[in-house]
Amino acid sequence: MGISLSKLTEKTNIWPWLLLAPLGIYMLIFFVVPLAEVAIMSFTEPKVSLANYQKFLTGALYQRVFLNTFMTAAFVTLCCLLVGYPLAYLMAHSKPRTAMLILLLVTMSFWTSFLVRTYAWMVLLGNNGPLIAFLQMIGFDKPPQVLFTRFSSTLAMVHILAPYMIMNIYTVMKKIDPALIRSAESLGARGWSLFRHIYLPLTAPGIANGSVLVFVICLGFYVTPVLLGSPREQMIAGLIGHQIEEFLAFGLGSAMAMILLVVTLIILTIYHRRFGLDKLWG
């Protein structure tokens, strides 16, 4: 009986693959093929050589921008987690109506264009904006400069990316069986200990999922840090864009894109070894 059943499932197993085929073909044509082309270009433009990679490795600018990109992404991810975790907790443990309201507030920022939000921050944090006016009101004679600093760009990026973190943690928290918490309590776990040993490990998949998502999306940012941040905050995506749009240096641009891709994959692999990437998908 058991054998025939497994044979049956083996036979029907072709269907999921057939259903996947349109998507697979789509991804092949519009993702894998262009990506391969980018990889090839990085070695062949303007002529067949390793010159593009050599230029990347010898130019101090590229390496510093590259490092800055990863540091920024890591820091923004951390901030999103610190902001997002308590908020997700609040949502998961309040009445459905309240949870809906918070959810609405969190996702509302998705309704406005990314660029509009960036300009809105410029108005809010600027010299004539409400924040500086407030600081002056409470007695700052010379309010500190807020706009065009690392603080303002980080604030804006966290605002844009936090919803991804919150949604991921929230869905995991909602799935936690209250019985587990109750039994932990009945066994004497309280406060920090309950959180550290029971709740936090149960929400780990949400944290991992949200962090990877925020980190990877943040790697591709460049408009927000350049518009709101200090002059030092150049991101690698901006440099790649410059090479291609302004100087038609498709080879160097492609090489930088490939290095970004490979380094990101390496980080994800290490992460997978350490935590198990499959955990991400529930």
Next chain:
Amino acid sequence: MTGMKTFLMPDRRRFLKTAGAAITASLAAPYVVRAQEKILYVNTWGGPWEAAAKTHLINPFTAETGIQVKTVSPVSFAKLAQQVKTGTYEFDVTTLGGGELVRANQAGIIENLKEPYKGGLFENGVASHAFATVMAWRTDKYKDSPKTWADFWNVEKFPGGRSLQRYASRVIPIALLADGVAVKDLYPLDVDRAFKSLDRIKPHIRVWWTAGAQSTQILRDGEIDMIGIWHGRYFEAEKAGAPVAMTWNQGEIERAYWVVAKKTPNLENARKFVEFATSAKPLAGFSKAADYGALNPASNQFVAAADAKRMPTSPDNYKQTFEQDMVNFGIDPAELAERFEEWVAS
């Protein structure tokens, strides 16, 4: 019978070929259709630029020639290059700046054009309109008006926050003028001297602006007190009622050129459009509407005196300005940009 057989039961290779062709055809449908319709595709910057182009260039062109025109935005230099490489044309004509034009002509990605008016042809681009990077400041901050880029650099006499564009080939000539180099000695650029000059102003630059809208906003809201800004963007801040002023003196003029994509299937119509768009009256209307200066001298007769005051190319303003010289630039712009970015971030 064999014919019947191949038709009904095609062999595998033929099937793949047909299927492949069918897929390619359906993917390429928009382009195939447009090739048959002979619609001319014009690449624009979108927004107010496109609105001005439609009113003064595109609609009158269609009315006169019967050639249908559609627009594609935004302007992309990289796409122009890729079109020629792939043979798939999204647009037939576009505009380029001087530096890009020289690179495009060297790379052979634009068609040969003939001179439509005297002095109008350069590196296979037809000079259309110009904009200037000018000095502007807050009048609520300074009683005396700064007059030169040397004043912009003079933070003792004019204390306050500064802003320049994060764009190497535009900033370097300005830095040399600020250091006392005369306009006639500007090119080829003395890059080392320029960076020494930039070192002096760097601590006072609060923002290296990167987008036009951003430059208007920081001047209008007083985030900075003095700025090097495109003249059209300055007039937006002035129109918004901000206490600001500007000077044409030492304004840095750059030209925009119409070009035709190499090997476009619409070559004849594309050439006709470029000729029309740079003729006296349409160009005058477009330049006024989009806040540019017309480069065809014949356009000046169609520009009212009040509008001429706002144009970098009107005779009174033009004599105070200087032009970017991309031919005698003295350094590869890509190399310069790399050094500049490294300098900004350090």
